[in-house]
Amino acid sequence: MREMDMETENLEEHKRVLEKAYADTKTPFVIAEECLLQREKRQGIDQVHDDVERALSKEVDCIKRCQVKMKALIQKAEVQLKMNRAAQHTCDKDAKDKGHAQHVDDKMYGLRNSSGGIGFHPGVESVDNTVTIPYTWVKYTQENIRRSQHEREMSEKLRGEIDSLLRACANEMWSHFNNVNNAFQSRVQSTQDAKAKLQSHMQRTCNEIRDMERAIELLKKAIKDKEGPMKVAQTRLDERTRRINVELCNDPVMKGLQREVHEIRESVRILKDKLRRAENALIRLLKTRAQLEHDIGIKENSLQIDSKVCMGMRKNMPMDPKTGPVYTMPVSCY
Template sequence: MEYLGHTQTASYTTGPRTAQSACFLPAVGAQKTFDTMPGPSPLRRSLTSLPWRPSTYYQTAKVSPTTALMQSQSGPLSARANLAELEGIKVPPVFSAARNALYTRYTPNDWMSANLSNYSVSDRVRGNAERIRYDTLRLCREGEDRTKRAQEESGKRLGERVTDINFWKTELQHETDNMVTEISSLQEAKRIAEKALGETENPLHVAQECLYNREKRQGIDLVHDLVEKDLLREVDVIKQCQDKIRAVIDKANVQLNLNRAAQHELEKDTADKFSAQHLDEKCHGLRNASGGIAFHNGIEQLDRTLSVPETWAKFSNENIQRSQAERAASKNLRAELDKVLNDCANDMWKQFNCVNTALSERVQECTDARNKLQTHLGKVLQEVFDMEKNIEFLKKSIKDKEAPYQVAQTRLETRIHRPNVELCRDPAQHRLVSEVQEIRETVEQLQAKLREAENALQHLLKTKSALEHDLSVKNNSLFIDREKCLGIRKTFPMAPRGSY
């Protein structure tokens, strides 16, 4: 018979089978209530695994080796089925079928046991199926709830992210506006300083002739010293003022570059924030029914992020702090520009000193400096000699380490050829390895010290050359100040010209 809604050719899904209870049927036919072979995981399709298919119950009867092939009758299944009255009758082989009809294959007890077994198996299978259906329903509901909560949480996080991006974008835009204003103010202050620097050229050309002889000084001695200030106060003050103004203008140029760099970082960060906000708002607006959604296999395993929320906020905060620091430095530089211009204007009208006294003091200073240079030059020459000896000693020490290094490596190479289990990492092996490492480290330290010593020698030689050059410069300056300047110093050539 067929169950309602099914056909004989229908296929059914079954899972792996568990061990069944003992069979109550006799050995006449092999009984299978259902397929005992395990199906492929997780599910398999079968046409012979259901209890209402005929092939499930009976197969070809097994031949009992205890029954003679020529026996005309078969024995009963139990002693209660014996027919005592017919035991002595010998039925010919031609009546074997009729004779066999006198005996049944199974007893009523066997029939009842088979039915009870089928009932119990049916109850167990139906219970298992119901459990699977309930578990499936519960799992689907839990999965739906979990997916919905995850999507809501992601949307909440995206909304918070959009708020954070908008906050930092506003802060960056505000700081960018302040930086643009500061750059304009610094450019105006720089323009005023450049104009003041150009105005110092007129009094400079008038006073330059008085310094003609002292311009022949060499090297480091060609400075705006006290003698030069006393000799021609106008020239000295103008030179110093020009240097100060040039220095502060250079600072202004550097500061403008820093301000523009900070502005560029702010604008770049703002543009990145705008792009990120657009993308996150787009992500925040996506729903299950939105268009443009698709599968992207493996995208959750592709992590190209460069920062975490802490470093992300820190990056924008550092850009703002950098801009604020540059703006503060720019304001200080503008104040310094005003102060330098005022100081230079005042210094050009300052004190007038005795030129000859200042020049004599300068000659004495040059003499003392020359004597000290000669003393230091002698010490440097001695140190050069000692350092050369030290370098030779280091080279010899490095050379002496070659033999122990070769011995240790040769021992290690020889011990590699030990046979079989004798190739053991014993204490001797550990000590040889550490010995090689120690010698290598020692040689590296000596080589590093050798390079350091050679660098020191080069610095000494450079210092020696500089001292010798400076000594010649001092001699030349003494000649100029003592022989030329003091010889021609009579009167101060000009008076202060006034402020620019």
């Protein structure tokens, strides 16, 4: 009976540890699901089913499986404890009955003709209120002992199952925990690298925009600077048309002025064409800058989610053996 008491105490302790471990899986489960939920807030090109999401999904499935197995063993332990106590109660009652019978028999064994309290009990020899015979009496006790031994064996086996489950869950959850963290670190690093490249491209684009804006200003100034010479040449031509009679001669001066006007006009045309192409290039550069700003914003949002929010939450997972027995490896209740 003492062995059964000890076994019941051991099973109760195993059940307590298992219940604590089960409770400790709730925070990692909530955090893993929250990480999946937070990562749905990623934007644009970063909304991908990446290694982190796959690792998180596997972690959630792992914790669910462990919780189901733990819950099943907790319920099994509750049933086994009832069986232990029932077997213990039966043995206790049998022992108590035997103690009472022993007391009666010892007392009767000591009776003598001179003993007090003896007397006639007519017809008592005909009374048969027995419920067993020696065979069934022995069998009853043997059955109680066998049942007690069987329940102890089942209880010990169950404790072994609890130990094995705790170790298996600890190993599996640790493995997934590390896999998720490694996936996060790799993803954060690749995102940081991509952001750095975008920022470098952004810097070059901004420099090109400044250079292009300066070039446009210079082209506009060059076009503006052509206005004076054009006015002079055209004014000279206009005034020379006012000569009279034979003086209206298409002389070398006239031809030179006409050629000068054509040259200035062609130069302005070329400058305006360059200005148009420069302004179009500037528009493209501005669009590129806007797209780069958008892409950098996407990367910053992803880094905020993965590095700050998700990894920040995962730092609060119960990794300390004092706070999370399921993460203690190896796990043992002995």
